[in-house]
Amino acid sequence: MTLPQRDFTTIGLHVPTILLPRSDIDLTKWAVVACDQYTSQPEYWEKVATLVGDSPSTFHLILPEVYLDSFGCEKRIEKINHRMKEYLMQGVLVEQQPGFVLVDRKNHRGISRKGLMVALDLMQYDYTPDAKTLIRATEGTVIDRLPPRIQVRKKACLEIPHIMVLLDDPEGIVIEPLFDKKLPLLYDTPLMMGSGHVTGYGVYDPEIIREIADALERLLKSVATPGQKPMLYAIGDGNHSLAAAKALWENIKSTASPEHLLNHPARYALVELINIHDTGLAFEPIHRLLFNTSPHAVIKAMQEFYRRQG
Secondary structure, rough: OOOOOOOOOHHHEEOOOOEEEOOOOOHHHOOOOOOOOOOOOOOHHHHHHHHHHOOOOHHHHOOOOOOOOOOHHHHHHHHHHHHHHHHHHHOOEEEEEEOOEEEEEOOOOOOOOEEEEEEEEEHHOOOOOOOOEEEEEOOOOOOHHHHHHHHHOOOOOOOOOOOOOOOOOOOOOOOOOHHHHHOOOOEEEHHHHHHHHEEEEOOOOHHHHHHHHHHHHHHHHHOOOOOOOOOOEEEOOOOOHHHHHHHHHHHHHHHHHHHHOOOHHHHHHEEEEEOOOOOOOOOOOOOOOOOOOOOOHHHHHHHHHHHHHO
């Protein structure tokens, strides 16, 4: 079975070759939370390290951001690069057919969120505030936060992504129909430390891949406005990780030969597409509005609270 030869450049889509753990690998130890979680709780990551031990795990392939500014960070990065090569040489990771992965992620409350792992073209992405590209950031990018992330990616032979990209798909035409199809089960496992459950299905059929691309094209047309460049993808999480991938790609692009640019692996980034209208996607307010209270009393209580916290 061959992949569709159609060009997906107009929708910034790329069909990746994804690697998954060998069938005998303990997935409860393999899967860990994203590297930008628990940044003020090193004890969480210490528990993960104890739980995982020396078992095959993505814990050994990522740099938790709680350690970004710590002593020995460069040594950690060297170990990550070594472990990536080791996993490839030992067959810990197995190459799948080119295609996508359909994801059903349940949190600790059992609430399901649907997603689709794909690759997006970094040529269609810009993280600057006035960007008019197909793929755009949803928060300001702090340039000073990019160098350590670039350093992690620089010599990495694998990409371990946690980037969530939002689609404004009110009718659910891209991801939702895939759950009605008979797709091969790739993995089905609980997640460590009460994090929920995740199930993945392979999307390899060229016809289904074409249907996904067609749906994305229809979505793009629906948001198009005369005289303006449309946005199809909004980075919901992992803004700085994708910005680091973009910065590294720009460096490579400036030195690579033209014939290597089209299919250079650094040009594409693995992401999870998610419908912003997914019922399992909850948006919590950052700011709070207080009613029927005294501003003076609130400020005084806050001062006393934070004074006790040191």
